[in-house]
Amino acid sequence: MFGLFSAEKIREARKDFPVLKDEIYFDNACMSLKPIQVINKLNEYYTQYTACLGRSNHAFARKLTEEIDKARSEVRKFINAKEDSEIIFTRNTTEGINLIANSFGLKKEDEVIISDKEHNSNLIPWLKLKKTAGIKVVISKTNDDGTFNLENFRKSFSGRTRLVSVIYTSNIDGVTNPVKEIIKISHLHKVPVLVDAAQAVPSFEVDVRKIDADFLAFSGHKMCGPSGIGVLYGKKQLLEKLDQFLVGGETVQDSTYDSYIPEKIPNKFEAGLQDYAGIIGLGEACRYLRKIGMNNISRHEIKLNALLTNLLNDEIDTGKIKILGPKDTKQRGGIFSFIIEGIDIHHVSRILDSSKKIMTRSGAHCVHSWFNARNLNGSVRASLYFYNTEDEVRKFAEEIQKIIKLG
Numbered sequence: 001m002f003g004l005f006s007a008e009k010i011r012e013a014r015k016d017f018p019v020l021k022d023e024i025y026f027d028n029a030c031m032s033l034k035p036i037q038v039i040n041k042l043n044e045y046y047t048q049y050t051a052c053l054g055r056s057n058h059a060f061a062r063k064l065t066e067e068i069d070k071a072r073s074e075v076r077k078f079i080n081a082k083e084d085s086e087i088i089f090t091r092n093t094t095e096g097i098n099l100i101a102n103s104f105g106l107k108k109e110d111e112v113i114i115s116d117k118e119h120n121s122n123l124i125p126w127l128k129l130k131k132t133a134g135i136k137v138v139i140s141k142t143n144d145d146g147t148f149n150l151e152n153f154r155k156s157f158s159g160r161t162r163l164v165s166v167i168y169t170s171n172i173d174g175v176t177n178p179v180k181e182i183i184k185i186s187h188l189h190k191v192p193v194l195v196d197a198a199q200a201v202p203s204f205e206v207d208v209r210k211i212d213a214d215f216l217a218f219s220g221h222k223m224c225g226p227s228g229i230g231v232l233y234g235k236k237q238l239l240e241k242l243d244q245f246l247v248g249g250e251t252v253q254d255s256t257y258d259s260y261i262p263e264k265i266p267n268k269f270e271a272g273l274q275d276y277a278g279i280i281g282l283g284e285a286c287r288y289l290r291k292i293g294m295n296n297i298s299r300h301e302i303k304l305n306a307l308l309t310n311l312l313n314d315e316i317d318t319g320k321i322k323i324l325g326p327k328d329t330k331q332r333g334g335i336f337s338f339i340i341e342g343i344d345i346h347h348v349s350r351i352l353d354s355s356k357k358i359m360t361r362s363g364a365h366c367v368h369s370w371f372n373a374r375n376l377n378g379s380v381r382a383s384l385y386f387y388n389t390e391d392e393v394r395k396f397a398e399e400i401q402k403i404i405k406l407g
């Protein structure tokens with residue numbers, strides 16, 4: 001038992017997920033499952049008010065406008081942004097980061113600081129700019145246990161630093177970075193910060209005003225929302241100054257054959273016909289998660305991860321299992337990323353799936369740079385969410401022990 005989120009509440013919540021049967025789904029850091037409330041909301045758009053936004057003046061279009069406005073407000077509340085216009089709908093985290101990379105106006109020799117644990121989505125856009133615009137990508141090294149090194153970070157600044165872009169929570173090992181401190185340090189240098197919050201927003205309360213983030217990107221599909229919809233948050237005064245990325249329909253107020261007047265935020269950044277069902281589905285996902293309670297979610301993830309770590313304690317202590325990240329589960333959220341000594345990671349993941357229908361992910365989790373630097377080909381990652389149970393964790397630990405014994 002932990003607070004209000006009892007085993008009974010988890011059993012109730014599980015009923016919301018039609019896909020959950022006897023499979024043990026531990027691949028939540030890749031994508032979460034979808035509750036019926038979100039699925040119904042998607043259906044609602046396709047069965048009750050299929051229309052375009054802002055182009056037509058009829059009942060379907062009016063209803064859609066109302067629903068999109070509600071969804072934007074719901075997302076704003078979810079991350080405690082100040083104004084709805086600070087919420088830009090994108091396809092995913094990757095697109096949000098690309099928007100900033102392409103609109104920020106970085107020039108030759110400008111410097112961007114990232115950490116050495118960034119997902120490809122927060123590495124490749126900067127490497128591309130290194131190639132095409134001649135910017136410098138400064139890598140701030142983290143500690144050996146995966147925690148953030150503020151001293152290294154402080155030393156990464158120079159007179160040419162223009163932007164910091166870092167993960168909030170790592171998808172390799174679940175470590176959450178001290179973003180408030182990172183942002184404070186960056187602001188002392190008058191450098192804005194883009195936060196990749198793809199793994200943070202689904203798992204704990206993210207408050208963009210408390211941490212003072214300038215930009216923050218996340219994806220709907222990891223937080224019970226539809227796939228193909230994401231969010232870029234930005235402070236209003238920064239978004240207003242920012243150049244457009246994708247342009248075309250919906251991004252301009254007026255045009256002639258040789259000029260155009262850009263729209264105001266958020267439309268300025270939302271080019272072409274949008275994923276309306278996805279947007280209202282994401283709004284519903286925010287409502288759903290708020291009902292479950294973000295504190296309940298983070299506590300539950302940590303509790304399950306602590307149980308799992310405890311059950312496999314002997315194997316960890318004797319070096320049969322190597323956990324990525326700190327051993328302290330409080331610092332690893334819902335991620336248990338591991339390597340079994342002498343057994344191929346993909347083989348482990350396949351056995352778990354075929355013997356007990358336990359779904360994990362094996363590989364480099366799109367952070368090839370970090371694994372390559374350590375001569376590793378990846379890890380097996382079990383990632384837990386609020387609908388996972390202690391029983392599932394026990395089955396998983398037993399299966400891992402069997403795999404180790406059979407070698």
Ligand SMILES: Cc1ncc(COP(=O)(O)O)c(C=O)c1O
Pocket residue numbers: 029030092093094095119121122167169170171196198199219366
């Ligand atoms: C930390 C982190 N950043 C970025 C992404 C990319 O998210 P998406 O593919 O939804 O753009 C992921 C996805 O796994 C992630 O874990």
